[in-house]
Amino acid sequence: MYIENEAFKHYRLSSIMVIFGGTGDLTHRKLMPALYNLVYDQLLPEHFAIVSIGRKDMGLEQYRNEVFSSINKYSRNKIDETYWARLKELIYYLQIDFTDQSEYSKLKVFLENIDIKVQTQGNRVFYLAVAPEFFETIVQGLHKSDLAESKGTPWKRLVIEKPFGKDLVTARKLNNKLIEVFKENSIYRIDHYLGKEMIQNIMVLRFCNSVFESLWNNKFIDNIQIFLNEKDGVGTRGGYYESSGAMRDMVQNHIIQILSLVAMEPPVNLKTDAIRTEKLKVIQAIEEFTPELLRDNVVFGQYGKGVIDGTTVKAYREEEKVPENSRTETFVALKLHINNFRWAGTPFYIRTGKRLGAKSAEIVVQFKSLPKILYFKDQNVQEPNLLIIRIQPNVGVFFQFNTKDFSTYHDIFATKMETSYNSPTLGNTPEAYERLIFDVLRGDATLFSRWDEVEASWIFADRIIEFKYREQKRFNYPNYEAGTMGPVKAFELLARDGREWWNNIGG
Numbered sequence: 001m002y003i004e005n006e007a008f009k010h011y012r013l014s015s016i017m018v019i020f021g022g023t024g025d026l027t028h029r030k031l032m033p034a035l036y037n038l039v040y041d042q043l044l045p046e047h048f049a050i051v052s053i054g055r056k057d058m059g060l061e062q063y064r065n066e067v068f069s070s071i072n073k074y075s076r077n078k079i080d081e082t083y084w085a086r087l088k089e090l091i092y093y094l095q096i097d098f099t100d101q102s103e104y105s106k107l108k109v110f111l112e113n114i115d116i117k118v119q120t121q122g123n124r125v126f127y128l129a130v131a132p133e134f135f136e137t138i139v140q141g142l143h144k145s146d147l148a149e150s151k152g153t154p155w156k157r158l159v160i161e162k163p164f165g166k167d168l169v170t171a172r173k174l175n176n177k178l179i180e181v182f183k184e185n186s187i188y189r190i191d192h193y194l195g196k197e198m199i200q201n202i203m204v205l206r207f208c209n210s211v212f213e214s215l216w217n218n219k220f221i222d223n224i225q226i227f228l229n230e231k232d233g234v235g236t237r238g239g240y241y242e243s244s245g246a247m248r249d250m251v252q253n254h255i256i257q258i259l260s261l262v263a264m265e266p267p268v269n270l271k272t273d274a275i276r277t278e279k280l281k282v283i284q285a286i287e288e289f290t291p292e293l294l295r296d297n298v299v300f301g302q303y304g305k306g307v308i309d310g311t312t313v314k315a316y317r318e319e320e321k322v323p324e325n326s327r328t329e330t331f332v333a334l335k336l337h338i339n340n341f342r343w344a345g346t347p348f349y350i351r352t353g354k355r356l357g358a359k360s361a362e363i364v365v366q367f368k369s370l371p372k373i374l375y376f377k378d379q380n381v382q383e384p385n386l387l388i389i390r391i392q393p394n395v396g397v398f399f400q401f402n403t404k405d406f407s408t409y410h411d412i413f414a415t416k417m418e419t420s421y422n423s424p425t426l427g428n429t430p431e432a433y434e435r436l437i438f439d440v441l442r443g444d445a446t447l448f449s450r451w452d453e454v455e456a457s458w459i460f461a462d463r464i465i466e467f468k469y470r471e472q473k474r475f476n477y478p479n480y481e482a483g484t485m486g487p488v489k490a491f492e493l494l495a496r497d498g499r500e501w502w503n504n505i506g507g
């Protein structure tokens with residue numbers, strides 16, 4: 001018999017998770033492996049079922065076999081027969097065309113039968129793992145067939161994948177459609193970065209360590225850098241990327257979410273809305289980009305061909321489904337200020353790009369250096385204190401501080417202290433989707449974006465995206481070689497301030 005993890009038994013988790021897009025890439029690469037690992041860690045409830053929806057004509061056994069192969073390929077835990085047997089019996093497959101309203105009655109009956117069989121009590125998670133153009137259609141389909149109605153119990157929750165709109169106007173339009181059917185607190189807008197271990201650790205590091213929190217302001221911090229560097233190109237997703245670019249794909253969502261956690265004030269408590277309210281204030285306090293600031297503080301880039309790890313890779317304009325004169329940015333670097341008492345005067349530098357020479361997602365906090373009165377008089381370089389939160393691929397915290405070099409009389413040496421959460425003794429860290437699915441099931445929306453945060457992020461991002469379209473002739477693409485760390489102008493952005501990007505420190 002399957003045993004629920006005791007610690008979570010009191011949550012009312014019994015439910016059916018309905019995955020629209022059950023045959024798609026996201027379901028196979030992320031959702032099913034995450035569900036398997038939740039079974040592995042005994043975090044799924046006893047009364048639970050997964051209904052995958054797709055158009056493909058296939059039987060339940062074939063579908064389960066395909067899921068087995070995906071888990072085998074992508075799961076962080078190896079397949080164990082006992083846990084797979086448990087997951088397998090939870091999975092159902094239903095072939096319907098979700099653009100056809102008449103098909104929803106079939107879905108309704110299908111779910112009601114599972115309710116009886118598995119005692120899932122009418123609770124539902126509707127997970128939309130489909131292209132964004134279908135979000136509205138599916139929500140309307142659920143509404144018209146009375147599948148979404150809820151007065152609290154049984155509960156109905158909606159999970160929406162990114163992108164949430166392509167600008168403020170489309171995001172507002174989509175949101176208006178969603179809230180006609182689901183209440184704001186039943187809508188879970190996924191930003192999978194928020195499910196990553198070290199993103200959740202930002203608040204713990206800040207609010208559980210007096211040594212950091214007491215220094216966490218413009219008096220002691222020289223600058224903060226946030227970078228999400230990728231080695232990968234766009235692969236087969238050129239079509240999607242053409243309508244997105246780095247600003248929409250990475251900055252509007254992941255980077256702004258990380259920035260708000262790094263810069264927010266302590267919330268009054270750890271409840272969802274208290275945290276989201278503090279995050280929102282940060283986004284609203286970002287200094288407005290005037291035309292001069294846009295020209296001086298924003299750098300766009302697009303990769304040309306180059307060499308990564310010894311292999312020649314093609315230019316963005318040569319990728320599948322990308323026009324040869326594409327003006328889509330695959331790189332953004334920018335400097336911004338947060339105009340509040342804590343941060344005024346401390347710059348935040350942001351960088352994200354594809355086909356860079358390193359794959360790393362990190363937050364680097366550079367503390368101010370001390371005056372060179374006692375030490376460093378003869379040494380030109382004084383290494384600053386650096387706190388680095390490593391998000392991926394390394395997961396951990398790095399701290400750099402100065403000590404005396406044992407081998408000389410007076411030299412100072414920058415000691416590098418590193419913690420790694422990927423050590424064999426600790427086991428591998430859970431995937432973001434594990435945590436996020438678990439939170440949806442227990443009704444905790446803290447790691448999902450509230451509508452007003454999404455809205456404020458679009459207001460910020462749109463201003464920069466509009467500038468890009470207005471002045472795109474100025475950008476001479478391609479302007480960085482694959483395998484480098486981006487356009488020369490991105491380095492100049494910091495050099496102008498007497499600073500540099502902290503790449504691969506200690507890593």
Ligand SMILES: NC(=O)c1ccc[n+]([C@@H]2O[C@H](COP(=O)([O-])OP(=O)(O)OC[C@H]3O[C@@H](n4cnc5c(N)ncnc54)[C@H](OP(=O)(O)O)[C@@H]3O)[C@@H](O)[C@H]2O)c1
Nearest residue numbers: 021022023024025026054055056097098129130131132161
């Ligand atoms: N893939 C990723 O790593 C990733 C990462 C982050 C976010 N996302 C987001 O997640 C969403 C899904 O992406 P994906 O890459 O998984 O897409 P995908 O591989 O193209 O899958 C699309 C799914 O939708 C189903 N579908 C399409 N039209 C249908 C219809 N009329 N009726 C029933 N089913 C229909 C397809 O079923 P059939 O195949 O049976 O036709 C398939 O299961 C997108 O919003 C994407 O932006 C994806």
